[in-house]
Amino acid sequence: MYVELRQVDKAFKGYKALDDVSFSIEKGKLVGLLGPSGSGKTTILRTLAGLVHPDSGDIYIDGQRVNDVPASKRGIGFVFQNYALFRYMTVFDNIAFGLTVEKKDKAFIRERVNQLVDLVGLQGLQSRYPHQLSGGQKQRVAFARALAPNPHLLLLDEPFAAIDAKIRKELRLWLRETISSLGITSIFVTHDQDEAVEVADEIIIVNRGRIEQKGNPADIYKEPSTPFAAQFIGESSVLAHYRTLKGFESYEGYDNAVIRPELIQIAKLGKQPYAHASEEGTVEDVFFRGSLIEVHVNVQGMRLIGYRSPEEAALAPGEPVSVLIYRLYLYNEDKVRLAENARLKDENTVFI
């Protein structure tokens, strides 16, 4: 394991910001720390970087315990949430800073900076000051600056937070490609799950200073291991009761259920091939979302959200529809399970 946290605790004035945090990361992986605001993501990064000192627990980087190694000696690249570019330095000097501190010779610095400027696509902007750059350009400078001293570990705190949605998508693909081509072990923080799923090899879900789940995005999606993960991942909504829904009468021992739009199919009455496994509902609202149509249906007083293709026949609010629920995530205080619609299984039918 390249990076490892073992039972790290950190309290700020009695508030537990990190609570028994343990995880490990393989060399060369790009890992996303995902969690709601205030969950402790930044604190985890800062602890790794040496900017926050844990109350207890151990931090290992490359096999070495680094608790007592000062931040400046850990060889970590850090991209701050707000970039923290040096305001009074040009782009060139910003990127060169780490190398200047290391007292590298001038020619080497120039070559390395130019190489990084090319890498991040900032040609011609070397002599600008941070205030003369766009958000995306600042992000690239921050990235290049962190990379310049050749860190073994790169930490990025919400690297795209201050960038508008469109460039954000572009940038995160670019970041993913760049990082994987360089092969640097990287951890980035986000509270946007699309971003985490799209960019990361592995996701660590953080909630209230604790690690909820760690795994690759697809696994976490399919098999959330904690109630929090089940609710947090995907467009999840919580159902008030599930035992009265067709196909889920026989599941015992769970109090709550979570459903996601991709787990239900909404059809016009009579157009539903698995009528015996379906519930009837009433359309409450219909939203056009571009590539798909979001339909809110009331089933037994609960609101279910499902998607339909714009190619299918349009539904109108008030219209009765047939709703097929393929699966639900059932959970209790501490356990989660996936529940298949039993009536579909009984019939031994294959569903899509």
Added chain:
Amino acid sequence: MSDPNPIPPNPASIPQPAAAARNTARAQGRTARLVLIALGVLFILVMLVLPLITVCVYALKQGWDVFSNAITDPYAIKALQLTLLATAAAVICNTVFGLFASWTISKFHFRGKQFLTTLIDIPFAISPVIAGLVFILVFGRIGWAYDFLQAHDLKVVFAVPGVILATIFVTFPFVARELIPLMQAQGSDEEEAAALMGAGWWTIYRKITLPHIKWGLLYGIILCTARALGEFGAVSVVSGHLRGKTNTLPLHIEILFSEFQLTAAFAVSSILVAAAIIILILRNIVEFKGRKEEHEHVR
């Protein structure tokens, strides 16, 4: 972005009486503004510009020769030298102190920080005369430190060191006061970023912190200089008015004045007036540049 100007009214939609009312209101507003501006200008003329002009006119009243004699008088030159010495000492000492104090107060959390910040302001709150008396009480014949000073053959009160100490004391807060809010406003992000790349505190201070506070620092130094040049009260108490020894320019002027050498007094005063004007101009340049740069660099 909220638009401070309301949407301009569509003229056609306003009934005549309302438009008339609006016009008189606007006219009243304009008159009020003119009156206020006139009052302000008048006040500045009477209270500030007129005295300055009087000083210069009076100084040159008996011709250039008298003027130049007054300012090249050996005692005047001695006084000028002492004033410059005390000012330089105060500026250096308080700049160093200001840099350290602002660093300590903004970067560390410790008990009594608020108290320390308040202490820095004491020279602003206390009358300079009292400050001078305090020095007499500490270092003078009745003071605690007297025996020690005697034993080491040091003279503070009624000597140059006393003048310098008093000047330092009264100008103590200027630089620190300018720097503390600046240092506190600057997030520690940039400094953390630099530290993560292996920079030591001195590099961080020089390359990251200093550029950020440099205009504020200059501004504080200028204010400190202005105050040190003109300091009268505290210095007057500790100096003992020894001509050619412990007299600063303001003290020298006072002596000339009390000896009814009015022209000479005003002539020497004009040196301080000239210095004040130069300082004022510098101050404005620094303020302007600092503000411009801040506008540029803060996003």
